[in-house]
Amino acid sequence: LTEEEIANSINFIESNRKEFEAEYDEAVRKASGREQYWRERNHQRRIDASERHFTREQAAAWARLMSLKRTGEAA
Amino acid sequence: VITVMLDNDISGHSDLLAGTLNSTGGAEYDLVKFISLTDGGLARNAIDREIWHHCQRNSLILLTANRNQDDPDSLEQTLRELNTEYSLPVITVSDSQRLIEPTYREQCIHSLIGIILDLINYLGTARIYIP
Numbered sequence: 001l002t003e004e005e006i007a008n009s010i011n012f013i014e015s016n017r018k019e020f021e022a023e024y025d026e027a028v029r030k031a032s033g034r035e036q037y038w039r040e041r042n043h044q045r046r047i048d049a050s051e052r053h054f055t056r057e058q059a060a061a062w063a064r065l066m067s068l069k070r071t072g073e074a075a
Numbered sequence: 076v077i078t079v080m081l082d083n084d085i086s087g088h089s090d091l092l093a094g095t096l097n098s099t100g101g102a103e104y105d106l107v108k109f110i111s112l113t114d115g116g117l118a119r120n121a122i123d124r125e126i127w128h129h130c131q132r133n134s135l136i137l138l139t140a141n142r143n144q145d146d147p148d149s150l151e152q153t154l155r156e157l158n159t160e161y162s163l164p165v166i167t168v169s170d171s172q173r174l175i176e177p178t179y180r181e182q183c184i185h186s187l188i189g190i191i192l193d194l195i196n197y198l199g200t201a202r203i204y205i206p
Contacts, residue, residue: 030145034151035167035169035204038167038201038202038203038204039204041200041201042200042201042202042203057104058192060104061104061106061188061192062189062192064100064104
């Protein structure tokens with residue numbers, strides 16, 4: 001966007017703040033609902049790592065990933 | 076290498092994502108490569124339905140933001156109509172505005188690598204939210 005377009009957008013939002021915020025809230029609500037739908041739908045598909053059939057390289061990468069995750073969680 | 080195509084709404088974070096992939100050691104196994112829509116042979120203004128078909132035909136994983144669209148060609152509508160048990164999933168960053176946070180970005184990269192390593196178990200899931 002050009003500076004003029006950005007300024008116009010900001011001006012529009014400022015002069016229609018109430019409607020804008022209502023629409024924004026509705027968009028957030030819908031996005032959140034959609035995310036919840038897909039997370040719940042896919043939750044049951046998660047399988048135990050022991051059931052996976054990795055190649056040696058994939059197993060090494062997976063072990064590395066788990067190690068990184070543990071490090072991240074501990075930090 | 077699995078090629079991850081960054082949707083327009085997230086392509087601005089391409090360098091940050093690639094940097095995090097490197098800094099977390101995720102790049103050392105050469106699992107993931109990021110490309111843009113245009114790198115992948117699409118127009119920047121390609122519609123979601125076309126992007127999804129392109130990804131399926133060319134074995135690309137689409138990484139997108141949690142944007143909100145209800146039109147008939149939206150990604151959400153496309154997934155609900157066309158996804159099959161063999162379709163490649165679309166990966167959605169739950170809160171793309173937080174990708175500027177290193178910790179959040181790392182969590183997203185870890186989730187992404189986990190999905191890619193285990194991709195066969197994610198076929199048909201349509202849409203996966205990360206982290």
